[in-house]
Structure formats: C-alpha cells, structure tokens
Amino acid sequence: MSGFKLPPTAALESLVVFLWLLASFGKILSQENGFKVAMKEGSDAVLPCLISTAENIVEKIFDWEKDGQRVFIYRLGSHSNNGHTGQDEQFRGRVSHFQDQLKKGNASIKIQNVKMADSGNYSCIFPQLQLRETFYIQLVVERILKDRSGETRGASKPIITTPDKTKDQLLLQCEARGASPEPKVEWQDSSGKILPAEEPQVSERGGRYYVTINITVTKTGRYRCEVTQEELYHQIHSEALVFISEKLCENCFTRESLGWMSGTALAVFICYVVLAVLVFVSYKVLHSGLNSSACDPLL
16 A cells, blocks of 8 residues: 555544644645655654554554664564664654554654754555555655754854943944854844844955954843854854943942941930830839838838
C-alpha cells in the first residue's frame, strides 16, 4: 500500500487523537502520497502513522526510516528508547512514540528539537502485517533567526563600551567587527523593544563590515545590542546592565537625617516624661504609706 488511507469508522477515535497531537506541534498538509509536515527549527515535530485497520500493534513490528537512515525501531515492545540497537546517531535520544496509542494502531512519532538536517522524506513501515503498509511523510524544517556561532561564519558577539558618562545619563556604544555579510545592529531594552539610537557608522575593509551604533540612556536597566544577519539566519547579542543615580529631591540626605534625629529626640523625651510620672507616683504611694504608719497609735 502506498500513501495514507483513511481508517474505517472504528478508528475515528485514534484519528482524532493523533490529529490533535499534530495540531499541537505544527502545520500538516495533506498530499496525494502522504503528508507534509512543516515545522520551525528547534520545535518538536509529530510525524503521523495510523494503520488502516486500527488494530492493536503493541505486539507488532514497525520501523521509521529517512532516506536510508533508521529513525526509530519497534520490535514487539522493544524499541530504540529501551535498549534496541540500530538507531541512527542523528536521532538518538530525540525520537519517541506514543505508547498508549499503539493499541489503537497509532505508530506516530515525535522528533524533539528539529534541525535543518532532519528535513527529508520519512517512511513508516509495517513489514509483517497481512497487507504490508507503508506511510510517507515529508518533513520540512524552516530556519529561524538564532545564534549560529560554530555553524556558520557569522558575526561574533558585539562589543559594548561606555565612552561618556555623567550623573544622569550614559552613552553606550556597540561595535560589530569584521562581519560578512553586512549586519543590522540595533539597541533594545530588557523587554526586546527597539530603542531610538544614533545613525550607525558603517565601514568596509576586505569584504568585512564594521558597524558602530551609539545610544544615550537615562534610566537604570538592562540594555541589549543585537546583531542580525538575515541571509545566514544568524542573530547574536551582548547585554549591559546600566545604573543611573536618580536624584529624588534636593538635600534628601539632610532632610532624612533631620527627620530621623527629630523622631529620636521625641521618643527620648516621651520616655523621660513617662519615667518621671512613674517615679512621682511611686514616691507619693510610698510617702502616703509612711505617714499612715506614723499616725497609728498602736505602733
């Protein structure tokens, strides 16, 4: 059998389950000879495989392959994640199946953290069914902007310096050095919002670009200089934590000090008053007792 056949009514429950799984992980397009699954780089991809009879396949054999590579192997309960050997190194530790769905004929798999190298044509094969079945899925991994240091000769981390500083503001300078192709350099705040900055200064030497961009900040916070090369899908950044002393009021220290001293003096005065009252009351009580004793004729 070639391609993907719709299962009978008894399998609709399984179909709903795995379609829900698919909707949770990406975009699936039906094709004449199978499925096309489009995913963004770094996400998880579910590749669908549901046999037409929807029979229990817990004690069956099935394989997932990609252009000659062994993606996932299942043998009567033994599989690539519990000791069965033969899985290609590229997929080791990243591919899992849905154990609870096997009894419904669902042999779909999930590939974690998909990479560009994962793009290609996959097949889900049941070699020992009464009617041999094979399902075909094309996985297309779409590139995203990310730090590709080590993957490509993209820009290195930008350098942040502080050429000028005053009490209430700071000049931040960001330099992207020796990048090719020419990068876009921007300043952002901690939430990722692009900040208005001076016009970038760009120079080129030997096919490599040197970009400098300045920004003046007046608030304490974390600032990011981001370098983007869209042609390479490469994006890298550096961050700076800035502290700006903000003068809240004139002579704040003196006022706070005077307030503290006044409060302390008042507290001490109150304590003295209370103590004096207690001494006076005690004296009166004691004096009254002595007078009573002196006037008693029986003593």
